Amino acid sequence: MPDDFQGPMIRVVDLVTHYGDRRVLDHVDLEVQSGETMVIVGGSGTGKSTLLRHIIRLDIPSSGHVYIKGDDICHMPLERFNLLRRKMGMLFQSAALFNSMTVEDNVALPLRELTQLEDSTIRIMTRIKLGLVGLSGFDNYLPAQLSGGMKKRAGLARALAMDPEILLFDEPSAGLDPITAAGIDELILKLKQAFHMTIVVVTHEMASAAVIADRITVMHEGRVIAVGTPAEIRASPHPRVQQFLNRTPDQETRDGQAYVQTLTQAPS
Amino acid sequence: MSGILAFLGRYTLGLVSYVGGLASLSRKVIHWTFVAPFQGQSLKWRSALHQMVLVGVNSVPIVGLISLFMGIVLALQGAYQLQKLGAGYYVTALVGVSMTRELGPLITAIVVAGRSGSAFAAELGTMKVSEEIDALEVMGLNSVRYLVVPKYLALLVMMPCLTVFSDAAGILGGGAFTMYQLEHTFAMFLTATRDALVMRDISTGLIKSLVFGLVITTVGCYEGFSVKGGAEGVGKSATSSVVVSIFLIILADVIFTAIFYYTG
Numbered sequence: 001m002p003d004d005f006q007g008p009m010i011r012v013v014d015l016v017t018h019y020g021d022r023r024v025l026d027h028v029d030l031e032v033q034s035g036e037t038m039v040i041v042g043g044s045g046t047g048k049s050t051l052l053r054h055i056i057r058l059d060i061p062s063s064g065h066v067y068i069k070g071d072d073i074c075h076m077p078l079e080r081f082n083l084l085r086r087k088m089g090m091l092f093q094s095a096a097l098f099n100s101m102t103v104e105d106n107v108a109l110p111l112r113e114l115t116q117l118e119d120s121t122i123r124i125m126t127r128i129k130l131g132l133v134g135l136s137g138f139d140n141y142l143p144a145q146l147s148g149g150m151k152k153r154a155g156l157a158r159a160l161a162m163d164p165e166i167l168l169f170d171e172p173s174a175g176l177d178p179i180t181a182a183g184i185d186e187l188i189l190k191l192k193q194a195f196h197m198t199i200v201v202v203t204h205e206m207a208s209a210a211v212i213a214d215r216i217t218v219m220h221e222g223r224v225i226a227v228g229t230p231a232e233i234r235a236s237p238h239p240r241v242q243q244f245l246n247r248t249p250d251q252e253t254r255d256g257q258a259y260v261q262t263l264t265q266a267p268s
Numbered sequence: 269m270s271g272i273l274a275f276l277g278r279y280t281l282g283l284v285s286y287v288g289g290l291a292s293l294s295r296k297v298i299h300w301t302f303v304a305p306f307q308g309q310s311l312k313w314r315s316a317l318h319q320m321v322l323v324g325v326n327s328v329p330i331v332g333l334i335s336l337f338m339g340i341v342l343a344l345q346g347a348y349q350l351q352k353l354g355a356g357y358y359v360t361a362l363v364g365v366s367m368t369r370e371l372g373p374l375i376t377a378i379v380v381a382g383r384s385g386s387a388f389a390a391e392l393g394t395m396k397v398s399e400e401i402d403a404l405e406v407m408g409l410n411s412v413r414y415l416v417v418p419k420y421l422a423l424l425v426m427m428p429c430l431t432v433f434s435d436a437a438g439i440l441g442g443g444a445f446t447m448y449q450l451e452h453t454f455a456m457f458l459t460a461t462r463d464a465l466v467m468r469d470i471s472t473g474l475i476k477s478l479v480f481g482l483v484i485t486t487v488g489c490y491e492g493f494s495v496k497g498g499a500e501g502v503g504k505s506a507t508s509s510v511v512v513s514i515f516l517i518i519l520a521d522v523i524f525t526a527i528f529y530y531t532g
């Protein structure tokens with residue numbers, strides 16, 4: 001893994017994936033440059049979280065490629081990808097803290113398992129990460145004792161434990177009140193400025209996207225329908241993009257004949 | 269007609285993929301337990317020890333009690349038949365052989381499947397739902413190594429221990445009946461038991477218990493990993509882990525008993 005790698009950090013090419021018979025991602029292309037914050041927005045069920053899962057190989061695509069620093073991660077042996085994965089961190093929607101462990105043990109877990117560091121060093125590094133996300137002093141709390149926003153911060157501290165170059169966020173503000181959500185946005189901005197990380201955020205909050213994004217990708221029904229800076233996205237003529245920006249609900253098409261048919265039709 | 273065929277086809281495919289999933293998980297568990305430690309991927313003994321307390325030590329009272337009762341029942345049923353032939357002395361032998369060869373391992377397995385197999389499914393299922401298993405994978409930590417192998421190790425150690433305990437409790441239960449009802453002395457009971465049992469009775473039972481342990485771990489954990497949806501999915505998996513474990517335990521029992529019969 002050369003550290004002077006020049007091309008895009010993350011490159012997704014022609015990605016197609018299915019859940020059962022349903023096509024979730026439909027020929028998706030995406031490029032994220034080094035140090036860039038890319039925000040993927042779209043409604044529920046548009047495949048944006050699925051795309052994120054493919055970037056860190058939690059799902060394997062039906063066809064297409066995902067390149068991290070130029071390496072095709074879908075077709076490399078798992079052992080090799082696990083080495084690459086150490087340079088990637090992910091914050092899950094539910095924070096995904098291990099409920100049986102304290103906050104400190106959660107953050108320390110990757111360091112204990114993947115490095116040969118002394119326990120005292122690990123303890124110090126853990127404290128630094130917790131301080132970074134504003135959770136100093138919560139070392140010995142169990143996840144169940146934390147609020148939603150604090151769980152996300154702890155999950156972020158764990159994602160940061162191995163000093164990743166790439167950080168992925170799945171719905172960082174989901175389930176949080178606007179003030180806490182803004183706090184998380186602030187934290188993402190801080191990380192971006194301090195560590196020059198490559199960040200991919202999946203969200204449906206346009207307000208949050210506008211604050212943190214260098215570029216925004218808009219997804220609809222498994223396809224990428226627009227890519228650009230926040231200003232370019234706002235100016236996009238695409239009706240779906242405008243509908244998303246303006247929070248316009250889908251028009252219900254009520255064709256009387258067809259409606260009666262759907263009611264009387266025997267289930268297939 | 270085509271509907272029935274389609275149903276049968278789908279059902280068969282589902283069954284094949286389920287069995288395939290179990291086989292694949294068993295293979296991984298055995299690899300991470302017996303092969304990987306020699307390649308520098310150490311076992312998680314701390315976690316295994318914790319599991320041993322949960323599945324082993326905490327099961328002792330219930331396994332002991334059920335086995336004791338089972339021994340009494342066996343002695344009652346045996347005495348009913350054997351006394352007609354004037355062979356009341358052999359009740360002790362009957363209880364001893366039945367417990368060690370068959371009922372000790374079986375009762376232990378059924379209790380552990382009910383207590384711990386379902387707990388495995390619920391624990392892993394909850395972790396699956398709350399994305400904790402994904403989080404492990406994202407860190408590059410293998411979920412089978414971290415979550416399943418400690419449980420398997422625990423059962424590997426604890427199933428034989430519990431089985432020996434169950435054997436003893438059952439034999440004592442039977443002995444209590446013979447001493448009370450048939451007026452055998454304690455010395456008679458001991459002699460009768462020692463004469464009736466050979467090492468092979470106990471060892472075949474212990475071999476079975478190891479197989480049952482693998483079945484319980486694999487089914488419980490596989491059900492946990494395949495949880496879909498929220499709390500309801502966890503409940504369903506916990507239930508079906510018990511049903512499937514008990515079915516497979518009995519199936520393995522038939523196979524191994526047959527093997528021991530024809531090779532003995």
